[in-house]
Amino acid sequence: MKTVNSACPEPPELDRVFSEGADEAVEDHLRRCPRCAAEWAEIKKLAAAGRDMPYSPLSEDRREILRASIVARVSAPPRKSLAGPRAAVWAAAAAVLVLVAAAVIARFGFESRGSGAAARNSAANATVFPGKDASFTRLGSSTDGIIRLAEGTITVEVAALAKGERFRVVTGDAEVEVRGTLFDVTAVSDRLDSVRVIRGRVEVRPAGRTATVLDHGQRWNTAALSRSAQAIVEDGADQDQEDEEVPEASDVIEAAAGTPLTAAQNGTGPGASQPQVRVSMQSNTVEAAFEKGWQALSSGDPGRASGLFGLAASAAGSDPLAEDASYWMAVSLGRAAEKAKARAAFFSFLNRYPDSVRAGEASAMLGWLLFEAGDLDGAAGRFNDAAGDKVQRVRESARAGLEAVAKARGGP
Amino acid sequence: MKGKVISFPAPERGAVEPGDDALVASCAAGRAAALGTLFDRHHAMVHRVLSRLPGADAGDVEDLVQQTFIEVHRSARRFDGRSAVRTWIVSIAINVVRHHVRSEARRRALENAAVQASAALTPERPDDAERVHLADRLWKGMAKLSQDRWAAFVLCDLEGMSGVEAAEALDVPEGTVWRRLHEARNKLRETLKEE
Numbered sequence: 001m002k003t004v005n006s007a008c009p010e011p012p013e014l015d016r017v018f019s020e021g022a023d024e025a026v027e028d029h030l031r032r033c034p035r036c037a038a039e040w041a042e043i044k045k046l047a048a049a050g051r052d053m054p055y056s057p058l059s060e061d062r063r064e065i066l067r068a069s070i071v072a073r074v075s076a077p078p079r080k081s082l083a084g085p086r087a088a089v090w091a092a093a094a095a096v097l098v099l100v101a102a103a104v105i106a107r108f109g110f111e112s113r114g115s116g117a118a119a120r121n122s123a124a125n126a127t128v129f130p131g132k133d134a135s136f137t138r139l140g141s142s143t144d145g146i147i148r149l150a151e152g153t154i155t156v157e158v159a160a161l162a163k164g165e166r167f168r169v170v171t172g173d174a175e176v177e178v179r180g181t182l183f184d185v186t187a188v189s190d191r192l193d194s195v196r197v198i199r200g201r202v203e204v205r206p207a208g209r210t211a212t213v214l215d216h217g218q219r220w221n222t223a224a225l226s227r228s229a230q231a232i233v234e235d236g237a238d239q240d241q242e243d244e245e246v247p248e249a250s251d252v253i254e255a256a257a258g259t260p261l262t263a264a265q266n267g268t269g270p271g272a273s274q275p276q277v278r279v280s281m282q283s284n285t286v287e288a289a290f291e292k293g294w295q296a297l298s299s300g301d302p303g304r305a306s307g308l309f310g311l312a313a314s315a316a317g318s319d320p321l322a323e324d325a326s327y328w329m330a331v332s333l334g335r336a337a338e339k340a341k342a343r344a345a346f347f348s349f350l351n352r353y354p355d356s357v358r359a360g361e362a363s364a365m366l367g368w369l370l371f372e373a374g375d376l377d378g379a380a381g382r383f384n385d386a387a388g389d390k391v392q393r394v395r396e397s398a399r400a401g402l403e404a405v406a407k408a409r410g411g412p
Numbered sequence: 413m414k415g416k417v418i419s420f421p422a423p424e425r426g427a428v429e430p431g432d433d434a435l436v437a438s439c440a441a442g443r444a445a446a447l448g449t450l451f452d453r454h455h456a457m458v459h460r461v462l463s464r465l466p467g468a469d470a471g472d473v474e475d476l477v478q479q480t481f482i483e484v485h486r487s488a489r490r491f492d493g494r495s496a497v498r499t500w501i502v503s504i505a506i507n508v509v510r511h512h513v514r515s516e517a518r519r520r521a522l523e524n525a526a527v528q529a530s531a532a533l534t535p536e537r538p539d540d541a542e543r544v545h546l547a548d549r550l551w552k553g554m555a556k557l558s559q560d561r562w563a564a565f566v567l568c569d570l571e572g573m574s575g576v577e578a579a580e581a582l583d584v585p586e587g588t589v590w591r592r593l594h595e596a597r598n599k600l601r602e603t604l605k606e607e
Contacts, residue, residue: 012590015597016575019568019590042601049546049604050569058459062474067451070478071444074485137493146437148493166430170437314445 008036018043061340061373068348126167129155146170153186155198194221287312290325297332306332306341327358334365343369360389364397371404380405432497439488447485454498455481457571458505464566465509466555476512480505495580502573503581506563513559546604553603561596568593 007029009017014036017026030037058066126145130136134152138145145167147156158167158181169176169185176185176192182199185192196219293308309329313322330345346366350359367382379401386398430438430446432453438446455477462468462476483504491500554562560582567578568589579586 012587012594015594016590019593020575043597045546046550046597046600046604047569049543049550050565052543052547053464053550053570054547055460055463056470057456058474063455066474066478067448067455070451070481071448073478073482074444074447146434148437148440166434168434168437170441 008033014039015043018047061343064340064344065347068344069351072348072352127157129157149185149187151187153184155182155184157182194219196220287321290321290328293325293328293332297328297335302332302335303338305329306336306338306345323353323356323358326352327356327362330362331365334369339369339372343373360386360391360394360398364389364394364401367398367401371401371408376405376408433493436484436488436491436497436500439485440491444485447481450484450497450501451481454501457498458501461502461505461566461571462509464554464562464570465513466551468512472512476505476508479508483508496577499573499577499580502567502571503583506567506581509563510559549604549606550600553600556603557596557599561592561599564589564592565596565600569597 135150137148184196289312296305313325326349333342363382364386367379371379383398383401435446567573575586
C-alpha cells in the first residue's frame with residue numbers, strides 16, 4: 001500500500017518541479033525520500049526516452065515545396081486569362097487587397113517627443129491621439145512598434161527613429177509604415193479608410209501595383225478604389241491639373257513615370273476647405289520587374305531573372321501577369337541550376353495555375369527535374385500530366401520522359 | 413534568406429528583420445510574404461510537434477503543417493498579442509491535430525499505424541537496444557494517450573516548453589497543464605514497464 005509522506009510534494013507538483021527545475025528543498029527531500037526519488041528517476045527515464053524518439057526533419061526539398069504550397073494557398077486566387085484590356089486590370093485592382101506601406105521620404109523638421117535613449121524606442125517615440133470610439137491595440141516590439149487599428153481615427157506622431165527601428169499602423173487590410181511624421185489614420189470595420197499626412201511626406205505602396213507619394217496636407221482614401229484608383233486630395237492644387245506624382249524609386253526596381261487617372265472627390269468632413277483634386281497612379285512596377293526579369297534572362301543571368309520574376313509574381317497579386325512571372329521564375333531557377341528551388345517553383349506554379357496554358361510545359365519540366373532527383377513516381381505523374389498537351393513539343397518531351405522513367409525502372 | 417523559392421516580400425525600406433508580431437500583423441493585412449517568413453521561423457518546431465502524432469506518416473505531417481500555417485494566416489486578425497507568436501502557432505497546430513484525430517476510426521487507425529511504425533525501429537548499435545526499446549514503447553504509449561495528455565507531454569517534455577507557455581498554447585490554466593502532464597507521464601511510465 002502506498003503511503004504519502006506529508007513532506008512529499010503532491011504528484012503534479014513533482015512533475016512541475018521536474019520540468020521547471022528543482023529547488024533546494026525538493027532536492028533535499030529527494031535525498032531523504034526513496035519513494036519520491038524512485039518516482040523522480042522514472043520521470044527522468046521517461047524524459048530520456050522522449051529525447052531518443054526518432055525524428056526526421058523536413059528535407060530542404062520538402063520544406064521548399066511545402067512553403068511554396070502554403071504561400072500559394074494564401075495568395076490571391078489565380079486568374080485564368082492573361083489577356084484583357086488594361087482597364088480590366090485596373091478594375092481588378094479594386095478587389096485586390098490593399099497594402100499601404102508609407103515611408104517618410106523628405107527631411108521635414110518636426111518636434112521630437114522625448115530625448116535620450118528612452119526616446120529612441122520606436123514604440124515610446126510614437127504618440128497616439130485616439131479619436132472618439134477609436135479601437136486600437138499596441139503590438140510589436142520595442143524596435144518594431146505596431147498599432148493594430150480596428151475602428152475609428154487615431155492621430156499618430158512618430159518622432160525620428162533610430163536606424164533599424166520601425167513603426168507601423170496596421171488595419172485588417174492595410175499597413176502604414178512611418179518614420180518621423182504626423183498623420184491621421186482612419187479604419188472602418190477593420191478596413192483602412194483614409195490616411196492624412198499632416199507633416200512629412202510619405203510614399204504609399206498598395207500591394208501589388210501602384211505606389212503613390214503623399215506630401216504633407218495630402219490625403220489617401222479608399223473611396224476611389226471602387227473606381228480603380230487611389231485618390232489623393234491635395235489642398236491648394238489646381239483642380240483641373242492632372243499631374244503625375246513622381247515616386248521614390250523602389251528598393252528593387254525603378255518605377256516608371258506615373259499615369260494620371262480620374263479625379264476623385266474630397267472625402268473630408270465639414271469645415272474642410274474645398275480642395276484641389278489630383279489623382280495619380282504610379283506606373284506599373286509589376287511590369288517593370290517583369291521586363292527587367294526578361295532582360296536578365298535574355299542576357300544570360302537567370303539567377304537575377306528569377307529574383308525579378310519572383311518579385312513581379314509576388315507584387316502582382318491578382319494581376320494576370322503574376323501567372324507569367326511565376327512560370328518564368330521557375331524556368332529561370334531551372335536555368336540557374338537551382339534544381340530544388342526550381343522544382344518547388346514549378347510545383348507552386350502548377351498548384352496555383354492548374355488551368356494555365358503553360359501547365360503542360362511546366363509539368364514536363366517539373367517531370368524532368370523530378371527524374372533527375374530520382375523521384376521516378378513523381379516524374380511519371382508529371383509526364384503523364386503533360387502527355388496530352390496541345391503543343392507537340394511538350395507531348396514529345398513527356399513521352400521521352402515516360403520512356404526514361406520506364407528505362408530507369410528496368411523496363412524495356 | 414536561404415532556400416526561398418519565391419521572394420514574396422514587397423520592397424521595403426531598410427533591412428530590418430520584422431518581429432513575429434509584425435509578421436502576424438502583416439498576415440492580417442493579407443501578405444503572403446509575411447506568412448512565408450513565419451513559416452521559415454517556426455516550421456521546424458511545428459513539424460517536430462506534429463511528427464509526434466502517433467501513426468501520422470510523413471505525408472500526414474506535412475498536410476498538418478500546411479493546415480497549421482494556413483490557419484495562422486486565416487486567424488492572424490484575431491491574434492491579440494497576449495502570448496508569444498511561437499506559442500500561438502503551437503496552439504493552432506494542436507487544434508489542427510484535434511480536428512485531424514477527431515474521429516475514433518481515424519484514431520484507431522493511427523494507433524495501429526503507430527504500432528507498425530514502432531516495429532520498424534531497429535538499434536544501430538547493440539548498446540542502443542535498450543534506448544530503442546524504450547522509444548518504441550513510448551511511441552506506443554503515446555498512441556494511447558488522450559489528446560490533452562498527449563499535447564501536455566509533447567509540449568512540456570519533448571519541446572521543453574515552460575508551464576506558462578504550454579498553458580497559453582493549450583488555453584488552460586497552468587495547474588491543468590501539470591495535472592495533464594502528470595497523468596500522461598503516469599500512463600507512459602506504465603507503458604514503459606510493460607513487456
